[in-house]
Amino acid sequence: MGAILSCSKNNSSIVEAKGSSPAFPEADDIEFDEIVCNEQDLPEQGMKSFPLGEGRVLVVRHKGKVTAVGNKCTHYGAPLAKGVLGEDGTVRCPWHGACFNTTTGDIEDFPGLDSLPCYSVTLEPSEEGQEAIEGHRQVRVKARLSQLVNNKREKNLARRDENNNTTIVVVGGGGAGSSCVEGLRQEGFTGRVVLVCGEQHLPYDRPKLSKNLSATAGSIALRTPEYYQCGDIEVVLSNPVLSLNSDDSKVLLNDGQSLSYDKLFIATGGSPRTLSCPGAELEGVLVLRSPDDAAAVLERARGQHVVVVGSSFIGMEAASHLAMLGVCASISVVGSGSVAYERSLGAAVGGRLQQLVQEQGVAFYMRDGVAEIQGNQQVEQVVLRSGTVLAAGLVLCGVGVVPATQFLEGSSLQLDDKGYVLVDQYLQTSVPNVYCGGDIASFPLRFGGTIQQDRVSIGHWQVAQYHGRTASRNLLASEDDRLAVNSVPFFWTVLMGKCLRYSGYGGNFDDVIISGDLAGLSFIAYYLRGENVVALASLGQDPAAANFAELLRAGKTITKAEVEEDGQVALKR
Numbered sequence: 001m002g003a004i005l006s007c008s009k010n011n012s013s014i015v016e017a018k019g020s021s022p023a024f025p026e027a028d029d030i031e032f033d034e035i036v037c038n039e040q041d042l043p044e045q046g047m048k049s050f051p052l053g054e055g056r057v058l059v060v061r062h063k064g065k066v067t068a069v070g071n072k073c074t075h076y077g078a079p080l081a082k083g084v085l086g087e088d089g090t091v092r093c094p095w096h097g098a099c100f101n102t103t104t105g106d107i108e109d110f111p112g113l114d115s116l117p118c119y120s121v122t123l124e125p126s127e128e129g130q131e132a133i134e135g136h137r138q139v140r141v142k143a144r145l146s147q148l149v150n151n152k153r154e155k156n157l158a159r160r161d162e163n164n165n166t167t168i169v170v171v172g173g174g175g176a177g178s179s180c181v182e183g184l185r186q187e188g189f190t191g192r193v194v195l196v197c198g199e200q201h202l203p204y205d206r207p208k209l210s211k212n213l214s215a216t217a218g219s220i221a222l223r224t225p226e227y228y229q230c231g232d233i234e235v236v237l238s239n240p241v242l243s244l245n246s247d248d249s250k251v252l253l254n255d256g257q258s259l260s261y262d263k264l265f266i267a268t269g270g271s272p273r274t275l276s277c278p279g280a281e282l283e284g285v286l287v288l289r290s291p292d293d294a295a296a297v298l299e300r301a302r303g304q305h306v307v308v309v310g311s312s313f314i315g316m317e318a319a320s321h322l323a324m325l326g327v328c329a330s331i332s333v334v335g336s337g338s339v340a341y342e343r344s345l346g347a348a349v350g351g352r353l354q355q356l357v358q359e360q361g362v363a364f365y366m367r368d369g370v371a372e373i374q375g376n377q378q379v380e381q382v383v384l385r386s387g388t389v390l391a392a393g394l395v396l397c398g399v400g401v402v403p404a405t406q407f408l409e410g411s412s413l414q415l416d417d418k419g420y421v422l423v424d425q426y427l428q429t430s431v432p433n434v435y436c437g438g439d440i441a442s443f444p445l446r447f448g449g450t451i452q453q454d455r456v457s458i459g460h461w462q463v464a465q466y467h468g469r470t471a472s473r474n475l476l477a478s479e480d481d482r483l484a485v486n487s488v489p490f491f492w493t494v495l496m497g498k499c500l501r502y503s504g505y506g507g508n509f510d511d512v513i514i515s516g517d518l519a520g521l522s523f524i525a526y527y528l529r530g531e532n533v534v535a536l537a538s539l540g541q542d543p544a545a546a547n548f549a550e551l552l553r554a555g556k557t558i559t560k561a562e563v564e565e566d567g568q569v570a571l572k573r
Helices: 145-150 175-186 225-230 291-301 313-325 347-358 461-476 544-553 560-565
Strands: 031-038 046-052 055-062 065-070 090-092 099-101 107-109 118-124 138-144 167-171 192-196 233-236 241-245 250-253 258-260 263-266 270-272 285-287 305-309 330-334 363-365 370-374 381-384 389-391 394-397 401-403 434-436 441-447 450-456 490-495 498-504 511-517 522-529 532-539
Touching (some): 046 138, 263 461, 305 389, 330 389, 347 490, 347 498, 461 490, 522 560, 532 544
Parallel strands (some): 167 192, 167 263
Antiparallel strands (some): 118 138, 270 401, 498 532, 522 532
């Protein structure tokens, strides 16, 4: 059934992971042992990056303790010294919100895969013969060259023990599913682990697709085949699940085979919505969800008039990328709102982002929709509801997704009226031993130790990876030791090389206060519900989004009065 077979060369129950970090010859892996700074160089509850050997380390001073870890986020390499140090000593990445424990280096919130290297720290007297007086000591750090070069630490993976007959099946190879199988092995599970993927590719970094249509499955793969092999993780490709029989604890695969499980995690993600208008079946009407979709879009877009239907994240990112490439005859975006991103970011921010894309020659047709797509077998033009006719050799549909849960219809799992799977704060479904996470889960939104919303469905990569890692813990834990979901949503979008970051949950916001220079693309937008800020978007104002996320994680927020008094409060709290 297309499984990647597990590695059998190493009989140890724990193996060193072989993933994305480059190999380093042991003979060349020298150790650096140097004084990098003095304690007084570090503010209490502060952090700085210092050179060491052929790299840099992040030195942290928190509650009288000094530690040192890798200085770059393991996700996309952001400088952590420009991030936020939380009240508990966690450092949060300024770009995309990943969190790392500065004592162990462990990744604790996402996006990302790997932890930071953690270095040995010794505090010494500032001068020989003197006593080591707290606050006036020298900070000595030891690190190996491989740690400084790679700047990431892949956790060891447990191996399959043939005496452990427990089988955990994970359905879905996206952010949640891939994070879950890794977490199971990293937590020491030695039973059978099976990852069932509907696509032909190993798990990949999906958010990159709409930002870079040239991305291939290999270039954005999360892990190498060897990683899964050496963790004895069976990966089933191109074989989606057709149905679930929770009474018999079995899933039926597309090729007719069934898999029995003791515990199950479902994370099948979303399926792109398609257009229902006449002509939607014509060749050249495409969606963007996979690397194969991206390749098809880019190939067909060259020299063509392109119509993008949808003015939210996927549609806008794809239109932006195509405009920057300069390969299309024209690009038009059709949206139902008055401006792009209106529902998620509000009219002012959405309007400015729309203008940014318009400045690159992209035309917008707002408060409109597609009435008909015309052509002889292949798309030739698009007729809008307003009567406007647009030439088109490619129509790209970016009108959202629906939960990929059709295979659960008729099962014992409880779904809502939109097809999302209802789960509790531990991600358990209505059926014992069956968990669910990621885009298809309707879950209680909880952060800062408090439930913020009874039920939400959030299609963000960070949330998916967090769900997967949380589920891996809960699948193995006793009922009393399970972890409740406790994470602040964080996402980002990139248009014309400009990155907007967003943290919190602004659903049903009733007011927006914008501080800074919106026209100049250097601003903070505060989204309010009543008198409290519930979400924040920033562009050119790092680390505002990360700082706000850290406030929410600590059970705090920013009030409307504080914003009105000082629009830069998100950078100061």
